[in-house]
Amino acid sequence: MSDRMLDLLAALDAAVGVSGDERLVADVVAKELDGHYDEHDIDALGNHFFTRGGGDAAPTVMLCAHMDELGFVVQHVEDEGFVRIAPVGFHDARMVVDQDLAIHGSKGAVLGITGAKPAHVLPPDEAKQAIPIDQLHVDVGTTSRAETEELGVRVGDLATFARTGLVLNGTKVFSGKAVDDRAGCAIMVEVMRRLGDSPAATVVGVAAVQEELGIRGAGPAAARVKPDVGIAIDVTLCGDTPGVEFSRLPISLGKGPAIKYFDWAPEAGYGSAVPRHLTDRLERAAGAAGIAFQREVLMGGATDAWGIANSGVLSGCISVPSRYIHSAVGCVHLDDVEGAVKLLLAFIDDVGKNGLTA
Ligand SMILES: [Zn+2]
Numbered sequence: 001m002s003d004r005m006l007d008l009l010a011a012l013d014a015a016v017g018v019s020g021d022e023r024l025v026a027d028v029v030a031k032e033l034d035g036h037y038d039e040h041d042i043d044a045l046g047n048h049f050f051t052r053g054g055g056d057a058a059p060t061v062m063l064c065a066h067m068d069e070l071g072f073v074v075q076h077v078e079d080e081g082f083v084r085i086a087p088v089g090f091h092d093a094r095m096v097v098d099q100d101l102a103i104h105g106s107k108g109a110v111l112g113i114t115g116a117k118p119a120h121v122l123p124p125d126e127a128k129q130a131i132p133i134d135q136l137h138v139d140v141g142t143t144s145r146a147e148t149e150e151l152g153v154r155v156g157d158l159a160t161f162a163r164t165g166l167v168l169n170g171t172k173v174f175s176g177k178a179v180d181d182r183a184g185c186a187i188m189v190e191v192m193r194r195l196g197d198s199p200a201a202t203v204v205g206v207a208a209v210q211e212e213l214g215i216r217g218a219g220p221a222a223a224r225v226k227p228d229v230g231i232a233i234d235v236t237l238c239g240d241t242p243g244v245e246f247s248r249l250p251i252s253l254g255k256g257p258a259i260k261y262f263d264w265a266p267e268a269g270y271g272s273a274v275p276r277h278l279t280d281r282l283e284r285a286a287g288a289a290g291i292a293f294q295r296e297v298l299m300g301g302a303t304d305a306w307g308i309a310n311s312g313v314l315s316g317c318i319s320v321p322s323r324y325i326h327s328a329v330g331c332v333h334l335d336d337v338e339g340a341v342k343l344l345l346a347f348i349d350d351v352g353k354n355g356l357t358a
Contacts, residue, residue: 200352
C-alpha cells in the first residue's frame with residue numbers, strides 16, 4: 001500500500017458530502033483523476049462521469065462509487081441557540097450522542113457538540129434506551145437564536161461528524177467519518193489512474209449521489225451510460241468483532257475484498273442477486289490478479305448494484321469489508337482497498353479482451 005493511496009483515501013474521507021450536496025467530494029475526485037480521463041460529464045442529479053476510452057469495439061465497464069455520506073440536516077434553531085437536527089440517511093441513534101459535529105453553514109463550518117440530558121437526572125426507563133436523534137440538541141456555545149444564526153446556521157444546512165480520519169497505530173486499518181463510501185471512491189479513482197492510455201475496455205468511473213437516501217443516483221447513471229456491465233464499489237459489514245454472530249456476517253477485515261453474491265434489504269425492498277456468470281468472471285479476475293477475496297451474502301443492506309440492475313444493466317458489486325458501518329468511526333483495511341483495485345483492473349482487462357460471454 002502506497003502512501004499515495006492512503007493520502008487519496010484520507011482526502012476523500014475528509015471531504016464534506018452529505019446526501020444532497022456532494023459537490024466538494026466531486027471536486028476531490030476530479031482533482032485526483034486529473035489527466036486520467038478523456039471526458040468528464042455531470043448529469044442533472046449531480047452524478048459525475050469520468051470516461052477513459054478503449055478501442056472502437058471495446059465493451060464498456062461502468063464502475064460506480066457513491067460520494068454521499070450519512071449526515072444531518074438542521075431542522076430548527078431554538079430560542080436559546082441550540083440547534084435541532086434530523087438524520088440524513090440510516091443512522092444508529094446510539095452513535096450520535098456525545099459527538100463533535102460540523103454544521104456547514106453559509107459562513108463555513110460551525111462546530112457543535114451533540115448533548116443530551118445528564119445520566120444523573122434520567123428516569124430509569126429512559127436510562128436503558130438509545131436517545132432518539134429528535135431528542136438530541138447541538139450546542140454551538142451560543143445563548144440565543146440570533147447568535148446561532150449570526151454564525152451562519154440556517155434551517156436546511158447539512159452537518160457531518162467532525163472527525164479527522166487516521167490510521168490506527170501503524171496498522172493498515174484506516175478509521176474515518178465517511179469510509180462509506182469514500183473507500184469506494186478511492187478505489188474507483190485508483191483503478192482509473194492505473195488504466196493507462198488505452199485500456200482493453202472503455203471505463204466510465206461514476207461518482208454517484210444519494211445512495212444513502214435509497215440508491216437514487218446509480219440507476220439514472222447506468223441508464224445514461226448504458227454500459228455492458230456495471231460494478232458498484234461499496235463497503236460491507238464485518239462480523240469479526242466481539243459480540244457479533246459471525247455466521248450471520250461472515251466477512252473479516254483485512255482478508256480481501258468481497259465479491260457480492262446476494263444482498264437484500266427486506267424493509268426497503270432493495271437487493272441484488274448478482275448473476276452467477278458475472279460472479280464467475282469476478283472470481284476469475286481475482287485469480288488472475290493473485291489476490292485473496294471473500295464471498296459476500298448480506299442481509300439488511302443493499303448498494304448501487306441494485307440501482308444499476310434496476311436500469312436493465314448487468315450489475316455486480318465489489319465490497320470493502322468495514323467495521324462500525326454508519327458511525328463516525330468506520331474502519332477499512334488498506335490491503336482490502338488495494339486488493340479491490342487489482343481485482344477490478346484484472347476484470348476490466350478480461351472483459352476488454354474476451355467480452356462478457358467468454
Ligand atoms: Zn455505502
